[in-house]
Amino acid sequence: MSQPAPQAHPVPQHVHQAQLQVAAALEKAEGKPVDLLKAPWGEVEKAVQKVLGGAFQINQPEHQTVALGVAGAFAMRLIQEHQAFWFPNRDSPEGATVGFPDAIIMLSPFGAAMDALGQGKLSRLDDLASDIRRSLGQARFGVNNPAQALGGQQPKLTPVDYQRLFDPGFLQFVAIDPNKAKTALESKPDSLARDVRNALGRAQQELPPEARQQFEGQIVQSLQRLDASKSLIEQADRAPRLVELMAHLFATVGGTGSAPEDFWHDIVLPLLFIGTPKSFPPMDEEELDLFRQGADPLPLFVDVVPHAHPAPEEGLLGAFEMGDIGLVHPGFARIGALRLIRIDTKRIKPLLEQFDPAKMGETIKAFGETVAKAAGKPSNETPQGKEMLQAALTLLADLKRAVTQGQGELCLRRLTEAEAASERALAAVRKGLQGSLIIT
Secondary structure, eight states: OOOOOGGGSOOOHHHHHHHHHHHHHHHHHHTSOOOTTTSOHHHHHHHHHHHHTSSOOTTOHHHHHHHHHHHHHHHHHHHHHHOOEEEEOTTSTTSEEEEOSSSOOOBOHHHHHHHHHHTTOTTHHHHHHHHHHHHHHHHHTTTTOHHHHTTOOOOOOOHHHHHHHHOOOEEEEEEEOHHHHHHHHTSOHHHHHHHHHHHHHHTTTTSOHHHHHHHIIIIIHHHHTSOTTSOSGGGTTTSHHHHHHHHHHHHEEEEOOOEEHHHIIIIIHHHHHHOOOSSOOOOOHHHHHHHHTTOOHHHHHHHHSOOSSOOOSSSBTTTBOGGGEEOSSGGGGGOSSOSEEEEOOTTTHHHHHHOOHHHHHHHHHHHHHHHHHHHTSOOOOOHHHHHHHHHHHHHHHHHHHHHHTTOSEEEEEEEOHHHHHTHHHHHHHHHHGGGOTTTO
16 A cells, blocks of 8 residues: 555644745745755754844744744655654644654654754754654564564554544543542652552452553553652642543542533533523524534534523633633642643533523424424434434533532543543542542
């Protein structure tokens, strides 16, 4: 099978635009074009220095644009040489990261360009490219991979695989006991490691062997690699994802399932603010045509019916003002890109107290019948539509339980699709932790 062409991997638009701007600026500075994809980095650096007009300043927007343009060129070189690709990644400053098909190697070209420009040595990008070339060569020839060395064919990784593993595109609301969170976060890593290992022993019957091995290798050993003389929260900047996971593992006492961020933003939370009106606004011909073409009543309901309760025009998920967001623990201030945040529930608690899943379901059914009558077409009841509605109502029912039953402080957790798939295993370990000295 032939390798995919580089153009099969779209470059993020803002990166592409920055690359064009930088190419134009370099040509103006040099009086001739500078080939960002082929010229030696030393040659590119001389032209870049003229454009910067001095040392690289990370806080200057113009210098950031230069870094982003250089990042785009560096990524394109890797795409041409290794069939690398961009994939969406909300944790990355540029909103996307580069991955490789032959081995799990994740690279932020923007971060690499910033480091090289900050040191005044774009040749560092050659060093990084050499390291990548060496790692990929080892992967292709089966180094540390006996199955491949014996002729086994490893499937190529795709942008979808990387996004599932690394992009925190799923959301989950959890109720966290603040006292349990404080106790766990202020404990020493070796103590937490012992508790997790003991919990794995208690959960043997509920956890498959591969899940136990994953916990042992990724969590227990990660805790043991931290400084045993300092508390976990003191090392938040060193292991931010591990710190957040420990807060979730030791202190979560309730919450919702996980779902894609778009589903929460576009469907689930708007239902809360719309409520259950007894009548619906008239629909224009364009909206009726969408229904005739097979549009499901639920997204139409969210799009057409006005909110009965005011929602923030800006802010998080269209439901929370920035002032509603806080830290699970003061030590979380050391974490740059938080994936676990505390949410003030004063805005949504009254709405959740009124929420009735059965009544909401009946309202949307009545809306579908009203639209069907206006469109002169039977209501669209597809299995996918029913599943989407049931998922939205279940998430809101879980959120209501977490907020109104005083189980703990409401927090919003960002997680990858792979992490979402491991929630059942986490729940089994959490159950095993019930006897732990840490959380009692």
